[in-house]
Amino acid sequence: MDKTYQPNTIEQKWYQTWEENGYFEPSGDTEAKPFCIMIPPPNVTGSLHMGHGFQESIMDALIRYHRMQGDNTLWQVGTDHAGIATQMVVERQLAAEGTSRQELGRDKFIEKVWQWKAQSGGTITRQLRRLGASPDWSRERFTMDDGFSKAVQEVFIQLYEDGLIYRRKRLVNWDPKFHTAISDLEVLNEEKQGHLWHFRYPLADASGHLVVATTRPETMLGDTAVAVHPEDARYRHLIGKAVKLPLTDREIPIIADEYVDRAFGTGCVKITPAHDFNDYEMGQRHNLQIINILDADANLNDAVPARYRGMERFAARSQIVDDLDDLGLLEKVEPHTLKVPHGDRSGAVIEPWLTDQWYVKTQPLAEEAIAAVEDGRVAFVPKNYENMYFSWMRDLQDWCISRQLWWGHRIPAWYDNEGHVFVGRSEEEVREKYALGAGVSLRQDDDVLDTWFSSGLWTFGTLGWPEESKALQAFHPSSVLVTGFDIIFFWVARMMMLTLYFKKEVPFHTVYVHGLVRDSHGQKMSKSKGNVIDPIDLIDGIDLERLVQKRTTGLMRPQDAAKIEKQTRKDFPHGFSAFGTDALRYTYYSLASTGRDIRFDVGRIEGFRNFCNKIWNASRYVLQNCEGYDCGQDNSDNFDLTIADRWIISQLQRIETTVRQALDTYRFDLASQALYDFIWSEYCSWYLELSKPVLKDENASSTVKKGTRRTLIRVLETLLRLAHPLMPFITEEIWQRVKTLAGAAGDTIMLQPYPKADNHKIDEEAEAAIAWLKQVVEAVRNIRGEMNISPARKIPLILRGGSALDKALLDRAHSLLMQLASLEAITWLGAGEPAPASATALAGEMELLVPMAGLIDVEAESARLQKEINKLGKDLMRTEGKLNNPRFVHRAPADVVAKEKDKLADMKSARERLQQRLDDIDSL
Structure with a gap:
């Protein structure tokens, strides 16, 4: 073996050997217990981050553990087509080439995406290999593969035919940059400093006005009611009356609803069903009119007064505030902290928007998914996550599964000129199935399916379903799902519902839920904070300058880059050493x-x-x-x-x-x-x-x-x-x-x-003997350390007291004790026999004595200890002075003050120990 451990010389060599020899593949032993893990498919656009590294390391440990136990193991690997992320990457590439997807057209654009996938879409799978992950690469799947796409199509068609998929105009998270609906998981709620505007809404009978408070003045043009709490004495007499909606020629009712928070603002809430999810629900309860005032770009549309049409939403906000102020209807403006939703990919402010989308009825699917956890067919580890799962599943809303993208599984639905919907595997099948002649013009739905819809089929779609393949028979249900708690609802719940419906069995027996990886201060890792750590950098090493460059590249504001650079140089002045994969894992x-x-x-x-x-x-x-x-x-x-x-x-x-x-x-x-x-x-x-x-x-x-x-x-x-x-x-x-x-x-x-x-x-006699030996050796070593005696110098050891067992153990371990404790002699002191001045320790009831005479320079050791005591005394005075200063105690953070108090206690304890040792030496 080489004298020094160099991980870079062994890791890639062994990985190549493992993969080339097919060691990751299932054994095929039909008599062996099957053990299967499905990888949560990372985005094909992605690269390995700390969360991936943590999760994949856990899965690999499990799969290697069960493989070594002789189980027939399959770690099914694959990647997700990542609709928005992939389309964004390729559109940027096209923009750099001076063109766009619109200029190319849908078919040519899809060709470009496949070309990108072939050239650049394998980054994360290469990185998984660097991490030592051992899935069966020969079975690698992609959610847009022909076989998997067939499974997705079959699920959609069957759910539609069973009455569980429908198309309707409802409120969604709308990304005005990408022009698509997005899921809640793709929305980042960022805390911002904004304002709370208080506006007067005149009563229709001219008897006064109500004051409503809002953080989004531009949406008032779509208001269809003002709501108050039914038990709010301030407004109870107004329920059923109407107000004139400022800037419009409409009157809207005053309604009562228990959802209203009487303590927020004025207790009067403007209701805009087309642009707020809570307002939408209230609108459904009270049968309110729904007025959409935004277009796909989040600009104001023709449903608003002419003066505001075509205005960008935030420009319209300023104009509306100014106009209401001019009319004397602006009561006041207050600073207000609020959560603003942003698209995680686009960065655009997300709008709740009313649009036609496809939905899955979740309630009929959720019942069996809840029962599977209740009756123990699926267990959560830790068990407390079952409560999170139940709370989501028992309050499940219908699931929006359509996305207004080109990259993804295109919805297998066709429309005639009258808007009738026909669902089937192809246009030819649709025409035959619905007896549509050649004269009927059909167009396919432009939308694609949400990637969570396709990944919801992952456990059985990757194994060959809808065909009843040998792999499906052998490895389904899978054994354990390893996942973060943040996608229990988005992925775990969807897999549970779809698998139970189509396979009539659970997708997995255990859900192991792990935490999220944060930085050393407990903060979420993000590029904007500059605290992201690349696992590959930890494996291979990276110098400081390259680390700074990686963390600051792409930041728009120079002040952010400067701040991140400063923090990086402080935290990692030498960059990262090459730690290797095993140390990281x-x-x-x-x-x-x-x-x-x-x-x-x-x-x-x-x-x-x-x-x-x-x-x-x-x-x-x-x-x-x-x-x-x-x-x-x-x-x-x-x-x-x-x-x-x-x-x-x-x-x-x-x-x-x-x-x-x-x-x-x-x-x-x-x-x-x-x-x-x-x-x-x-x-x-x-x-x-x-x-x-x-x-x-x-x-x-x-x-x-x-x-x-x-x-x-x-x-x-x-x-x-x-x-x-x-x-x-x-x-x-x-x-x-x-x-x-x-x-x-x-x-x-x-x-x-x-x-x-x-x-x-198991040999309890040997364990007792070595435990005794270790106790004695450690006691002698402690005496050496306290008395500053060289480990190389042989010393005498005197034993006093103890039991017959101690003497028997000494006889058994005598030679080992002599060498490990570096002793020149061992003497057992008789009862009543005087002992020389010694340093002492206890091993059970047996006393250990090391005579000091001749072993140390008493004068020199005394001087050394006194010097340490004096130095510690000065440090004590400084710390006590700091803690006795009221300005420090009251102004410093509580954790800083606590640390100083702990430090003071430690120093006092250390001084007492040093003083005791000095007293012992002075008595020699």
């Missing part, structure tokens, strides 16, 4: 507690890079001491085990059980922590040290040395298999070098059996 697992958001601190990945180094160096030690020797490769039993060998074998059984239990319950944080602690502390820090005296002892028998070498190599080989699902590359590289010595065989670690505990190998 292990960091993800360490943070994967169930359902909680993840604060990603780059400092943690550095620690796990050191962990990889530890494993590498430990393996080099093992190979150096085992290669060329008899390590029991022939599986013969002519070897003897030391107490240390028996101990580590026993502990290995316990860690195997712990890790398995953690993985089985999706506690990746517990699995990674347990494995980390065992490898670093038990195996490397203790067992490797315990093996050295045996291997160096010229008097040790060959069978004892063989037993130790056998244990060294076999425990290492087992740990590599245990860790493989979490850190695949380093474990494969080392396993290839140790497998023969460990008596293992095979071409890859990923197809080896996952370790399983053998309780017959």
Whole structure:
């Protein structure tokens, strides 16, 4: 093995080997238990971000774990066609070429999109390979593939024929830049500082006026009522009367509705059913007129007075406010903080807009989807997410599935000149099905389906449905869905409804819900904040200047770029080192507690890079001491085990059980922590040290040395298999070098059996003996540290008190204790026998004494301790002075003050310890 661990020299080499040899494919063993995971299909336009990296690492750990258990595993991979995102990318490309999709026409534009997909659409799948993801690439699917598109078409047609799809004019989230309806998930609500305008609406009977408050004055031209709370004493007498809508010649009624918040504004609310979702619902309840005042560009249309027609919405806002002010109808203007909806791709302010769209009736589908969770056919992990699922599903609105785009699954519906709708697989089928002659002119609907509609078929559409394929029979329902809580409604719920309807079975048995990845301060990662971390940068490394460039490129405002650059240089003055994939993955697992958001601190990945180094160096030690020797490769039993060998074998059984239990319950944080602690502390820090005296002892028998070498190599080989699902590359590289010595065989670690505990190998006697030894050694090492005695200097150890068991354990571990604690002699003090002046410690009821005479320079050590005490005293005075300053205590943030108080307590405790040590030395 190379002296240093260099992940870049092994990772891509092994990945290529795995993929070329088909190791990711299902075993095809029909007797084996099937285990299937469906990847949440990333957008074909996307690139790997921290959320992807976290999610894919979890799925890969699960699939590798079950693959090693002999399950017939399928990780189904694929990408989503991402309607808006992809169309936007290609339209930008066309604009750079001096043309547009409108100039090309629909068919030519679609050709351009496919060309882009072939050339540039594989970025994220290449990056998934860098992450070590092991899906079956030979089965990679795309939501616009012919087979999957057929499934989408069949689902639409059947739902339509079953009366569960209809077309109607309703309110949607409208993106005026892309001219399409979008889902709630594609709307970002950004907090903005705006205004609350208070306008007077004159009563129709000229007896006074009402004052309404609004954040969107331009929509008043579409008002069809003013609403008050039915129990509001201020307005109860006006219910049923009317007001004159300013700037128009219309009168609108005053209605009562319990939805009205009496405490907001004046308690009078203008109702604009065509431009507000809550107003729309109220309009339906009260049978109000619905007046759409905007066109597709969000400019005012012909439904408004002539003076405002064609005006851009925000220009119209200013004009309307000015006009109402001129009429004396502007009561006042207040500053107001509000949430403004923006399109996540376009950045445009989203408008609720009335338009013809296709809808799925969700209530009939939702009932069975709710029942499947209630009766346990589908379980959420953590279980509390079931409540979120139920709350959404029990208040489900019909689902808008149409989008006004060209890229996507075109809706299989045709219209004649009178607007009659005919649904079928093709125009030819429609004509035959509905007996339409050649003289009937037909045009296909221009809209495409929402990408959530097609991805809702993902679990069965990717496996060949509507054909009853072997893959569908073998792997459906899938085993577990790994997803973030933010798409439980948008994706999980849709898959549940559609799969139960068409397959009459659940899409998956378990939904594992993970948190979202945030930065180290708990903030959401976004380009505008400049806190995005590219997982590939962490794997390969990136220098500071390139990191700054990546984070600031594309920012429109120079002040934003300057702020982000300053913060980046402060947080990462050296950029990122090349940490490698295994260290990044292990960091993800360490943070994967169930359902909680993840604060990603780059400092943690550095620690796990050191962990990889530890494993590498430990393996080099093992190979150096085992290669060329008899390590029991022939599986013969002519070897003897030391107490240390028996101990580590026993502990290995316990860690195997712990890790398995953690993985089985999706506690990746517990699995990674347990494995980390065992490898670093038990195996490397203790067992490797315990093996050295045996291997160096010229008097040790060959069978004892063989037993130790056998244990060294076999425990290492087992740990590599245990860790493989979490850190695949380093474990494969080392396993290839140790497998023969460990008596293992095979071409890859990923197809080896996952370790399983053998309780017959648990040795409580050995565990008690080594626990006693560790306690004594650590106590002696603490005395050395406190008294500043060199670790290399041999010292005497006196034991006093203790039990017969302590004496028996000493006899058993005497030689190991002498070497590990670097002792020159061990003396057991008799009852009543005086002890020299010593530093002391306790190990249970047994007292450990290290005589100080001759071991330290009392005068020099006393002076050193006094110097530390004096320095600490000055620091104490400064901190106490700060905390005694009222200006600091009252003005500083609470967390800063708390930190200063904690620091003061720590310094006082440290000073007490130093003073005690000084007193002990002065008494010598």
